[in-house]
Amino acid sequence: MIATYNTNVGDVLMLITANDRGEKVNFERKGKVARIFIEETGATVAWNIFEAKSLLTDLSGNGQVKLSSDDVEILNKELGKSGFSDVLVHDSQPKFVVAEIVEWKITQTQIIFISVKLMLVLLIQYKLFVVHNASLGLKTVAALPGAMMPNGALIFPGALRGVQSYGMLCSARELELPDAPDVRGIIELSSALAAGTAFDSETMWQA
Template sequence: MNLFYNKHGVGDVLMVTIEPTNEGLEYDVQNDITIIKSDDKIVGFNIFNASKYIQIDSNGSIKVEEKHVNSIQDLLEKNNIDFKLDVDLSPKFVVGYVKEKAKHPDADKLSVCQVDVGTGTLQIVCGAPNVDQNQKVVVAKVGAIMPSGMIIKDAELRGLPSSGMICSMKELDLEGAPNEKGIMVLDDSYTVGTPFFEDER
């Protein structure tokens, strides 16, 4: 689930994205809630007069916290909207460890990596020239919102599933990012599975 709020630009409206899509959208209004559907499946909500119902402390993309989930779920139930929010509140940018790296069978410049993120191993297809086995790296897990606004989703790259992204300094919008292509390689002081950004702790 992703939340976006911009009171000055849009008004007192909280935009709740459950599943990012722009295809065949339908809208159903229930009091202060607009239900957004695609193919009869709920993909999001727009909550009007949002500050009456939900504690919002910032503008732009909002880090989803338990208080937001509980407030939105409560509001849905009060408006007889039968939808259960299933939200992963774990950190989305974590320290990973590349356990294995193999050449993609169908793309010379892609590597297929098995990356330990502390809670399990993710298969991530990576195009960085400097990715290698036994590296500690920054992993953006599925559901992460990149500084560019891109949302990380499960994907398939040249026929192979990929869950997450191994990040470069530039993609993380970090100061001093080099112009050369390549992922950010961490030193041994980092612990696998821990949040990379302090505010995700």
């Protein structure tokens, strides 16, 4: 679940729970809660919580926010109070993590298939069209499903030319890090960092 707070459209907390894949959506509102769903299937893809600060007083700024388990419990009570039976699930896993490249190759279509070691030594494939500095053992940053990039792009599981993809390797520019280099390529981190560690730009990034 991706949570964003947007004061530009009022005191609204937006919760994105699934990828709508560009399908036509509609909404129903009850009290302070609006459910956004795919018209054809009725599947819920997002929630808008109006007057959000009356429920979560610490909300501030604009953009992605982290919700605690207590926050999610409060929101679930509001959903129930408004007449919805759905239950939001709290996700405490970090969405930007240190990743280690353990395998990679370039195919004839010039897509690079990269196996990345993450938490629990899990091997996941990531696809990039151009990677100038990919190498075995490189420590970099992976944006996992449920991440929101600084430009607002959302990361969901998907397929690239028929091959499953579970995230994206990131450049310093894509992460909008200070003094990010102009050269293209994924961010390079210290080899001492452990794969699966939550990425902290203040302590792990140097231009």
